[in-house]
Amino acid sequence: MAVLGGKGAGAAPLILLGCGKMGGALLQGWLASGLRPGDVTVVDPYPSDGLRETGVTINPETLGPARFAVVAVKPQMIRDAAPTLGTLAGSKTVFLSVAAGTGISAFEEMYGAKTPVIRAMPNTPSAIGQGISALIGNQAASDEDMEIAEALMATVGKTVRLDTESQMDAVTGLSGSGPAYVFHLIEAMARAGVSQGLPPDLSMNLAKSTVCGAGMLASASGDSVEQLRINVTSPAGTTAAGLDVLMAELPELMRRTVAAATERSRELG
Secondary structure (H helix, E strand, C coil), X not given: CHHHCCCCCCCCCEEEECCCHHHHHHHHHHHHCCCCHHHEEEECCCCCHHHHCCCCEECCCCCCCCCEEEECCCHHHHHHHHHHHHHHCCCCCEEEECCCCCCHHHXXXXXXXXXXXEEEECCHHHHHCCEEEEEEECCCCXXXXXXXXXXXXXXXXXXXXXXXXXXXXXXXXXXXXXHXXXXXXXXXXXXXXXXXXXXXXXXXXXXXXXXXXXXXHHHHCXXXXXXXXXXXXXXXXXXXXXXXXXXXXXXXXXXXXXXXXXXXXXXHC
């Protein structure tokens, strides 16, 4: 990944703190995109065998210079893990956090207000390279810093840039929590199929494939999702009959769902 460049012999341009599900997905994406294993240092108390096989540096006694330090630990572990990266504060290292619910101010408090900090909110489809991440940086983060951060997150999916950090709670409520809404939709569709006489395995297969296929079509098509819905809906047909029920309840239900998750994000933050 040429975007990170080099920092001299023996200097790792990238440090990853935490290599669980999200950190592991990011590392896999970076290496697949051409970042050299020797340019990555991973700090993780329980490194897996798979991590050891990547060839990256793991848990060195001291942390040297780094272009970026990516914080991928659980939010409740931030305060305990923060001192690990303390030696990088003030060294022009950019801190990129994917820890949910942890604001930029928390990192400025730990590492100094002049430290470049970028906050990213990916979602779980990042594990298969189909995620979407929203990013926002503090005043110390330059345009170049933001571009590099976007390139790092783009290895696991799409990226969007926010105007203000206050938007992050709504992002959490919509795309961060959103995969769970879709999984529950699949569950509900499958149960509905069973209620109409389909075997459970067949109904689940149909529901999964329908949701996945519709999502891919929505992503690939030049038409709006509204137009795609219209294209499927023949007047007085079966789809119209189903939508008469769904559209009477789903919009308000989804509004309340996202609002509840957004409000909980604010509370946790």
